[in-house]
Amino acid sequence: MTGKHRERLPEWAREASLGIFIHWGPYAVPAWAEPEHIAGEEEPEGGWFKHSSYSEWYANTIRIEGSPAAAHHAEVYGSAPYEDFLDQWQAEDYDPAAWARLFASLGADYVVPVTKHHDGVTLWDAPGSEGWNTVDRGPKRDLLGPLADAVRAEGMRFGVYYSGGLDWSITDFPPIVEVDDIWRYRPNDAAYAAYATAHVRDLIDRYRPSVLWNDIEWPETGKEDGSLDELIAHYREVVPDGIVNDRWGADVWDYRTSEYSMGREKEDGVGWEHNRGLGSSFGYNHVEDESLTLSPRALAEHYTDVVSRGGRLLLNVGPDASGRIPDVQLRTLDGVAGWMSALKPYTADRSYPGADAVTVSAADGNWCRHWASGDRLVVVADRPEAVDVTAPGHEVVRIALPD
Template sequence: MLNFETRVGPDFGDNPPSYPERDVPEWYRDAKLGFFIHWGLYSVPAWATAHGEGGVPTEDAYAHHQYAEWYGNTVRIAGSPSWERHQEIYGTGTSYEDLADLWDANAFDADDFVSKLIGAGARYVIPTTKHHEGFCLWDTETTDFNSVERGPKRDLVSEIGTAVRGQGAKFGVYFSGALDWHVSDFPPIESDTDLFRFRRNDEHFAKYSAAQLEELIERFAPDVLWNDIEWPDGGKGHEDHAVAALLRRYFEAIPDGVVNDRWGVPYHGFLTREYRHIEDIIDEPWESTRGLGYSFGYNQAESEEHSLSGEELVRLLVDVVSKNGNLLINVGPRADGSIPELQEKAMNLMGEWLKANGEAIYGTRPWIRAGDKLAGSPVSYTRKGDDLFILANEPSVGSITLPEELSATTVSHWIGVDGTEIEGTVDASGSVAIPGSLHGQPVAVARVACGT
């Protein structure tokens, strides 16, 4: 996957645009866990090639795209599995955009839906407001291709935002800045090169995107602006509709807001890393994002073998946080607005674990290193003030070994399954037994005083 912060063209020479100076706010760094919601026309067919860890050959990656939310592109690649399946189910006369009239969100209750995300531990929630297909999920004045005029006949962004803020979490918006297949006339994207070649960069489209983003800011005051696949080059200069001016107005309206790194300009807030394992601490604030399976949009072809278990989800969260990151995990609802049981099962386990162990996650910062593979269970570290949390990733092993920096430590306190503390004693070799009651946990947590 690309590192978007490295894509910073075009070059304006000695007269570059002036970007606002903003640090990533502490609320974002403290939050640690957010939920993406990928929901759109692609949720109607809800299908993509199910890959798994092995993936497919590079030359087939787009014809066999693992992301169901890319169905609108994949279905245009003649002979692709999505193309063939679409003909079988919908017939040759049904276009992708015709699916808008088949989208029925009758099972969606925003308060109930959001309560499941909050219950899973989310501190911020970011729905897709417009994905690459160009279908807007709010009552926009820029196009009739939206969820109020067609399909659900509802302002889904407004419903989700009201529910999120009503339940005390931060609300952000995902927006596809430079890809909009509804107002473009390009061949299907079949390579990473095409991803940046087959998109509009003209001034008219840049103004269209800017008008939509301005609507989202004015109507929803999002705490996070999560842009995707850069911004049209016709909107990267000094103009009033360009990125620099948009970001200045955004921060004037929401001083404690934050943006990501996918704008294609020499400015970013937090870094994004998509479906990637990061080896060590990244000094800049960053965010790991992925689906619970191998797709963001719901893919009915995926089964348990393609999806993170609750235990794996907890360990992923611990790994990311120990390396100075936030985890933005995605839930992909069915078209009707219900959360697939496989996803909800993993979410529930993470939520239960966080109820007892959240103090080792929320509001923490990385220690001098992310973890160790000493004798006993491999461990990750997080720090809060003078407390060091040692997170044992394989509790069933039965013990951990303290790092040499803590050789003088004689007592540790384990966090029990109900959140109460269990005293643990360090033996002469620096080993600490993991209480038997924690052996079945995805991660067991000990607290020790570190003073650094």
């Protein structure tokens, strides 16, 4: 299996239905992006990257001439470099135990924090990252270890996100303005491949993550010289039931991922993962208010739809620079937590009931999804009592969506 994906996910991953993504970095200090655009949907005039709704891309967007982010940065911060935000990021209210309790209250199975995003800042003292990590600057501490301990104490699994394909701290490429620029302006040399490999190997050895989540592929040299295969083999030895996502540009993945409206063709079968934020950004964007954030009801619908189609939802939270989860996000999470945790026992052992034996019919205007969980047929709807169900051999469980 060295360097190749699994034929079957481990049991915990097959049973899982909800993960929590955490995007937290220096970008939480400016916490700004245009919030109107959803990734993968109709592009705004001027293109996605010029008008990106991802606040975690702030270091790129402010370098695009004529972008609203560049104008905002000039107005608020003048000519201050992005690295100033690393020093201003203090994480003074960071309480990983409180985060973990919140995530557990939602019925989350696993938690995946960003350990290095495209800005190159590592949230631990990664090998070779001196002067560009949260131990040397800003928060002045390892932000990952305490979270790993807190997450596991609440009975959830701990994973890691790592941006293997982009690192703006070690390159002097122009900003990414169009999709092709992502592949044109990314480091692929042997030195960067060794740097990234050392980071991920350190994450594996220190934190034993159950999920290894890479982004924007892997440097080409690392694919060609065999070091990526060696890295994945090491991971499988250290964490035998760990799982690997599909964003390496190589055949090392265990499951497919989609993001907002991108990659929907990958949402097939059982075990895929859909990831998105509560708003249109992953990192905290202080512009996003309640009108731009999923309501408890909308989140319940989204989660139910993913579960009914055999997937897992990797739902992102974006803490502010102090480490607090913003009130607009807490409103949604607290508002749906009781409902999602009550649904949790019915999301395991999912399968598709036989089409010949099971029929589910809901009248127009009665939003409805269903799936099999063992010998139970789970029906979630606006008015579940009004859904007509024929399910021989299944106990029918009817659950109403939250108001």
